[in-house]
Amino acid sequence: MNRQTILLVDDEEDIRLVLSVALNDMGYDVLAAENGEEGLRLFREKHPPIVITDIKMPDIDGVDLLRMIKEEDPDTEVVMITGHGDMDVAIQSFQQEATDFITKPINVENLEASLQRVHERILAREKLREYTQSLESMVYRKSEELAGLEKILETENGGPLAGDVVRRFQRLFDDLPCHVVVMDEELVLTAVNRKFRRDFGDREGELCYHVLKNMESPCTDCAVQATFSTGGSQEGGGEITTPDGEAHQVLVWTSPVRTSGQTPTHVLTLYTDMAQIQKVQDHLSSLGLMVGSISHSIKGMLTGLDGGMYLLDSGLRKQDDAQVHEGLSVVKEMVGRIRNTVLDVLLFSKDRDLRKAGTSVAEFAEEAARGIRSLVEEHGIAFSLECPEDAGVFQVDAGLLRTAFVNVLENAVDACLEDKSREDHRIAFRVRGDEDAVVFEVEDDGVGMDEETREKMASLFFSSKDRKGTGLGLYIANRTVRQHGGDIAVESEPGRGTVFTIRIPRAAGTDKDAPRDTVADCREGS
Amino acid sequence: MAKKILVVDDEHAVVRYMTTLFEDHGYEAIAATDGAEALKVLDETVPDLITLDLQMDKVWGPQFYRKMSKNQALKEIPVIVVSGLARPELAIKKAAAVVSKPFDPDELIRIVRDLIGG
Incomplete structure (x- = not known):
C-alpha cells in the first residue's frame, strides 16, 4: 500500500517529535514544520492530503493556515490540535471546514481515531463525488x-x-x-x-x-x-x-x-x-x-x-x-x-427517527429475502429461508431494517462469488425467536474472513477491493440494527464461510406494547 | 403488415412510453408488466422483437429469457435489454442489444430498425 503523507505543523519540538514517531508507526510519511510559514511552504511543495496543525502558533496561527490551505485545495483534510478552553478558535476552525480536532494532551488512541475519521471523509467524498x-x-x-x-x-x-x-x-x-x-x-x-x-x-x-x-x-x-x-x-x-x-x-x-x-x-x-x-x-x-x-x-x-x-x-x-x-x-x-x-435522501441524512410499526417477522424475512432472490438465482447460489410461520410480530421501521438485512444478505452473496475454490455455494437465512427478541442468522460458505478483516468490518466503508457496491452496506446495517436496540455478531473463518447473527428486540428499544408471540426454534428442519 | 414488438417492463410510464414510441414509428406494440405475464403473451402470439427490463418482481429478465429460449419457436426472437442496472450487458449474454435507461428514443428506434427493419 502507498504510504500517505501527513504535514505536521507545531511550534513545540517535543510534540513534533512524539507525533512524528507515532504517525510513522501508523504507516504515514511525516513532513514536519515548526511554524505556519514553513507549513504553508511545505504544503505548496508537497501537496499532502492530510494536515495536522496546532492552533496556537506565533505569526501565522493554525486557523490562518487552515484558511490558506482550504483556499488552495479545499479537499485537504485538516486536523486541528487544540488546548483546553480554545472553544472559540475551535468553532472558528469548524466554520473554516476543519475536519477534526484533537485535544491536548494528545494520546495515540485519539490520534488514531481522528485519522480514521479523516479517511472516512476522504472515502465518503470520493464516493459522493462519483455519484x-x-x-x-x-x-x-x-x-x-x-x-x-x-x-x-x-x-x-x-x-x-x-x-x-x-x-x-x-x-x-x-x-x-x-x-x-x-x-x-x-x-x-x-x-x-x-x-x-x-x-x-x-x-x-x-x-x-x-x-x-x-x-x-x-x-x-x-x-x-x-x-x-x-x-x-x-x-x-x-x-x-x-x-x-x-x-x-x-x-x-x-x-x-x-x-x-x-x-x-x-x-x-x-x-x-x-x-x-x-x-x-x-x-x-x-x-x-x-x-x-x-x-x-x-x-x-x-x-x-x-x-x-x-x-x-x-x-x-x-x-x-x-x-x-x-x-x-x-x-x-x-x-x-x-x-x-x-x-x-434528505430525511435519511438527518438521522431520522425510526418509524416503527408492528411488523410480521415472517413477512419481513420474506421481503428481505426477495431483495436478493434474483441475485442468487443469477449466480446459481442455493438459497434457503427458514422461518416459522408463527414467528410473531416485532416493532420495527420495516423499510429501514429491510435495507439493513438486504445489505447483510448481499454481503453473503459477495463472499460466495469471491470464493473461486469451488462452483457450488449456499446461503441460509434462518429466523428464530423468543419472547423478547427475534434472532436472524445469515450463513454463507463463501471466502470467510480472517481476524483482521473481521475487525475492519466494523469500521465504516469496509469493502474488499473486488466487491461492488458502496462499501457502506455493513456499516449502515450495523447502524440501523443498533438504532433498533439490537446487535450484530459475526463468526467467520477464512475458507469456511461466515455467520452473521442479528438480534432485534421485539419491542425495539422503547415501545413496550409490542405483541409477544412465542416462537419455536426453527434451526432444525423447517 | 406491421412488425410486432413485445415490451416487457414493470413501470407503467415506461411501457406507455415505449409502446407509443414504437407505434409512432409504424410498429405494432404489445406489452407485459413482468416476465410471467410476458410468457403468457408468448403462448398466444409470436412477436418479431422483445424489449426486456431486468429488474421485475415476478420472473425477472434473465429468468424470462432462459424460459423463453427453451422454446424452439421463440429462441430466435431478438431481445433488446433495456435496464437501469449498472452492468446490464452481463445479465443476458445473448441479447441482441443492450440499452441503458434513461435511453435516447432515436437510438432505440435505430437499433430496432437494424434488427427487424420497418
Missing part, C-alpha cells in the same frame, strides 16, 4: 429537456399548460433550501425564491450588490457578470450579508438563462450556506448508502419522465388530446416521485 457527477449530469440533461418542453407548450399550446410548467419551476425553486435569484444584465433581481424572500424581504427590482452585500458597486470577481460574458456556468465561494448584518459564507453557482438565441438574457444564481453544507457532510456516510439503490430507481424515474415528455410531445404533434393529458399526468407523477426520493 453526484453522474446523477447531476443526468438531471441536468433532463432539466434542459424540461425547458425545451416549456417552449413547445408556449408555442404550440400556450395558455394554461405553459403556465403550469412555469408554476412547477417556481415551486421547485421555492422548495430548495438555499437562496435562488434570477437577475438581468444590470444585476437587477428579477425573481427570487421563497427562502430568499423570507431572509431578505421583498427586494425584486433592486441591485444584487445592494441587497446581498450592502455595497455600492459590483464585486470585482462577479460570477454573474462572468456568466453573461462567457455564457457558461460559474462556481465559486463568497460571502453574503443578511439584513440582520450577519455574514454567511456561501457557495455560488450560476447558470445562464436563454429565451432564444445564444446570448443569456438572465442569470440564475444559487447561494448555498456553507454551514449547511457542513451539516450535510457530517451525514455523508449515511448518504453513501443510498448511492446504489437510488441511482437505479432514479434512472427508472428519469426514463418515466422521458416517457411522459415523449407522450406529450408526440400527442401534440398528432393532436391527440388524450395522449397529451396522459403525458402530462405521467410527468406530474414522475416529478413527484423524484421529489419524494430526494426527500428520502
Whole structure:
C-alpha cells in the first residue's frame, strides 16, 4: 500500500517529535514544520492530503493556515490540535471546514481515531463525488429537456399548460433550501425564491450588490457578470450579508438563462450556506448508502419522465388530446416521485427517527429475502429461508431494517462469488425467536474472513477491493440494527464461510406494547 | 403488415412510453408488466422483437429469457435489454442489444430498425 503523507505543523519540538514517531508507526510519511510559514511552504511543495496543525502558533496561527490551505485545495483534510478552553478558535476552525480536532494532551488512541475519521471523509467524498457527477449530469440533461418542453407548450399550446410548467419551476425553486435569484444584465433581481424572500424581504427590482452585500458597486470577481460574458456556468465561494448584518459564507453557482438565441438574457444564481453544507457532510456516510439503490430507481424515474415528455410531445404533434393529458399526468407523477426520493435522501441524512410499526417477522424475512432472490438465482447460489410461520410480530421501521438485512444478505452473496475454490455455494437465512427478541442468522460458505478483516468490518466503508457496491452496506446495517436496540455478531473463518447473527428486540428499544408471540426454534428442519 | 414488438417492463410510464414510441414509428406494440405475464403473451402470439427490463418482481429478465429460449419457436426472437442496472450487458449474454435507461428514443428506434427493419 502507498504510504500517505501527513504535514505536521507545531511550534513545540517535543510534540513534533512524539507525533512524528507515532504517525510513522501508523504507516504515514511525516513532513514536519515548526511554524505556519514553513507549513504553508511545505504544503505548496508537497501537496499532502492530510494536515495536522496546532492552533496556537506565533505569526501565522493554525486557523490562518487552515484558511490558506482550504483556499488552495479545499479537499485537504485538516486536523486541528487544540488546548483546553480554545472553544472559540475551535468553532472558528469548524466554520473554516476543519475536519477534526484533537485535544491536548494528545494520546495515540485519539490520534488514531481522528485519522480514521479523516479517511472516512476522504472515502465518503470520493464516493459522493462519483455519484453526484453522474446523477447531476443526468438531471441536468433532463432539466434542459424540461425547458425545451416549456417552449413547445408556449408555442404550440400556450395558455394554461405553459403556465403550469412555469408554476412547477417556481415551486421547485421555492422548495430548495438555499437562496435562488434570477437577475438581468444590470444585476437587477428579477425573481427570487421563497427562502430568499423570507431572509431578505421583498427586494425584486433592486441591485444584487445592494441587497446581498450592502455595497455600492459590483464585486470585482462577479460570477454573474462572468456568466453573461462567457455564457457558461460559474462556481465559486463568497460571502453574503443578511439584513440582520450577519455574514454567511456561501457557495455560488450560476447558470445562464436563454429565451432564444445564444446570448443569456438572465442569470440564475444559487447561494448555498456553507454551514449547511457542513451539516450535510457530517451525514455523508449515511448518504453513501443510498448511492446504489437510488441511482437505479432514479434512472427508472428519469426514463418515466422521458416517457411522459415523449407522450406529450408526440400527442401534440398528432393532436391527440388524450395522449397529451396522459403525458402530462405521467410527468406530474414522475416529478413527484423524484421529489419524494430526494426527500428520502434528505430525511435519511438527518438521522431520522425510526418509524416503527408492528411488523410480521415472517413477512419481513420474506421481503428481505426477495431483495436478493434474483441475485442468487443469477449466480446459481442455493438459497434457503427458514422461518416459522408463527414467528410473531416485532416493532420495527420495516423499510429501514429491510435495507439493513438486504445489505447483510448481499454481503453473503459477495463472499460466495469471491470464493473461486469451488462452483457450488449456499446461503441460509434462518429466523428464530423468543419472547423478547427475534434472532436472524445469515450463513454463507463463501471466502470467510480472517481476524483482521473481521475487525475492519466494523469500521465504516469496509469493502474488499473486488466487491461492488458502496462499501457502506455493513456499516449502515450495523447502524440501523443498533438504532433498533439490537446487535450484530459475526463468526467467520477464512475458507469456511461466515455467520452473521442479528438480534432485534421485539419491542425495539422503547415501545413496550409490542405483541409477544412465542416462537419455536426453527434451526432444525423447517 | 406491421412488425410486432413485445415490451416487457414493470413501470407503467415506461411501457406507455415505449409502446407509443414504437407505434409512432409504424410498429405494432404489445406489452407485459413482468416476465410471467410476458410468457403468457408468448403462448398466444409470436412477436418479431422483445424489449426486456431486468429488474421485475415476478420472473425477472434473465429468468424470462432462459424460459423463453427453451422454446424452439421463440429462441430466435431478438431481445433488446433495456435496464437501469449498472452492468446490464452481463445479465443476458445473448441479447441482441443492450440499452441503458434513461435511453435516447432515436437510438432505440435505430437499433430496432437494424434488427427487424420497418
